Amino acid sequence: MFIVNPKASRLPYPESLKSIMSIAKANESRPWLSQWSRLNAGATPLYSLPDLAEELGVAQIFIKDESVRSVLGSFKALGAPIALVLLILRHFPEQHFDPHGLLEGQYADALADFTVISATDGNHGKGLAAAAQSIGCRCVIVLHANVSIEREDAIAAYGAKIIRIQGNYDESVEQAASLAATNDWTVVSDTSYEGYEVIPRDVMQGYGTIAAEIIEATAGDAAKPAFTHVFLQGGVGGLAAGIVSYLWEQYGEARPTFVMVEPVQADCLYQSALQGKPAKATGSVDSVMAGLACGETSPLAWRFLESSIDFFMTIQDDEAVAAMRRLAAGSARDIPLVAGESSVAGLAGLIRLVKGDSAAADLGINSNSSVLLISTEGATAPSVYSDLLGETDASVLGRQKAWAPGG
Template sequence: MFVRNPNACRQPYPRALQAVMSIAIAQQSRHWMGGWARLNQKPTPLYSLPGLAAELGVAQVAVKDESVRSELGSFKALGAPIALLRLVLGSFPLQRMHPYGVLAGHHAQLLSAFTVVSATDGNHGRALAAAAQSIGCRCVIVLHAQVSIERERAIAAYGALIVRIAGNYDASVAHAAALAASNGWHVVSDTSYEGYEVIPRDVMQGYATIAAEVVEANAGQPPFTHVFLQGGVGGLAAGVVSYLWELYAEHRPVFVVVEPEQADCLYQSGLRGEPAKATGSVDSVMAGLACGETSPLAWRFLQTSVDAFMTISDAEAIAAMRRLAAGSEGDIPVLAGESAVAGLAGAMHLLEKAPDVAAGLALGPEARLLVISTEGATAPGVYAELVGERAESVLARQAAWAAA
């Protein structure tokens, strides 16, 4: 399914939005996170895939590879940790803590009873658990029925207490909020709801580091004309869109948001012009995007900047995973998990199956596409089953390609 956003416009980044998320605060978050030992200090790679670009009939396809952002294997290492850091600094203003000291665990004794809780599909909870372990506070993670045991173990490895519920992701969000209210804990969620926006803002602001690195890596080259972003509740898209919109103003790229057809909350929001719920089962192989409700805060940034919303099938996501893993003579193999490839799968769908729609977006021979591979094989067993090849094998071929 595909829908053009009738509310999309080209104008300078609104001051009202800049007061919420800005390049200046994004750079501060980036600087602070430079003090976290679990985060790789080099920017993640921006791979150009000329072979795929030729196949699709566009000028360029570039993939930002977030699988090597940290030991956590996903972009979520930029969101939950900075939100937790800001929460701690704001909760203990008289202590005059330095951000680097907090991340290094220098205040662990003081924070030993400080407890954070969150719902997750996997990567957000893992990043929060890792940050809490580094800082020295307690972490409780609520998992819904569709989260695999493999992902549960990866989170628990960082010392988090796991709470299982029978419902879906949205039920786990409600359960986490109830636990916080009854125990005096602090919710660190990547989705907003009524009365809860500060921490989701900080999470989204952290994701702007990805956009900043893209701009730096692409310096001296023509800017990207199209950016295809995965959906979920909208946090990643909002973080990236806000940065590029403020930077390029009315000359911003064309933004397209892609999500699973079973979890189409942003697509439905595009149809209605307001935050909406998904109409499907919210059960997709793209587990990190299996979200049923749009984040109202994220929607404030997406409602006039995203040019189109679309959905893809699980089969299309798997095909995109396999295409990236395979590589070619001109394209480096890329390790991309099931939730990492929605943007690429969406672009491939339009260019290969809907040429008239692609033409309407000026998605043609002059187009320079940016997609963000948001995770590696964060569930190695799932990855091997879907791609037909183990992650280690793909990485070995990647290393051989780079050395050739």
């Protein structure tokens, strides 16, 4: 399914949105994370894939590889830690905690009884658990029925207490909120709901680092992006809002075309575009793209997406797996990449569109187009990855290490 968003705007970034998320605020928190021991030093790679671009009939394809952001294996290492640091600074203003010192565990004794909780599909919970362990506070993670044992174990490895429920992601969000109210814990979620927006804003703002690094890597004209189109994966909309807000503020009316891609089973953003308000998914919310298997749009994220996303579309699971295989295979000029199930929605959407009859033309995609993709995770569930591809992530990384341009 594919639709044009009639509310998409080419106006400058609105002040009403800038007061919520801004480049200045995003850049403020970057130094805090730069010294966190669980983040790798420097920016993640922005690769060019010339053979894939030629296959798809476009001028360039850029892909930002977030699998190597940290030992956590995904972009979520940027959101939860920032939100947790900001939460603690607000909660204990009299302590005058230093942000760097927090992430180094210097105040662990003072925070030993402070507890945070969140629902997760996997990556956000792992990011929060790792940050809480570094800081020295307690962490509780609520997992729904479709989260694999492999992902549960990866979260528990960072000291989090795990609570399992039988429902889906949205029901796990409700359970986390209920437990927080009962036990006087604090929810650190990447999705917003009525009366709960400050912390999800901080999570989304943390993702601005990705956009900042992309701009720095492409350099060139500060008023004009090096890419004409950006394909973003869905979920509740938090990642997309963090990226879109930064690029929209940076480039204003010259911003690139934004395309939102999500699983057909978890089409809450697509439905939001149809209804003109935050909406629920119409499908089973059970997709191989586990990180995108969300049933309800984040109302806060939707404020940024409703007038910036130009096109909304959905894809099938098998299209995502095919995109994973293409990135893993690499080519003479394209480096092999480990891209997890939820990281390839953008590429799968692009492939679908360029192979369609007229959709690519509707988007203005042609031989002059430069497309930006964000690979948000690596093999965060290694057994799932190998089952889908018939090859382990270690095997792909071995070929990546041996790869040289031109074969």
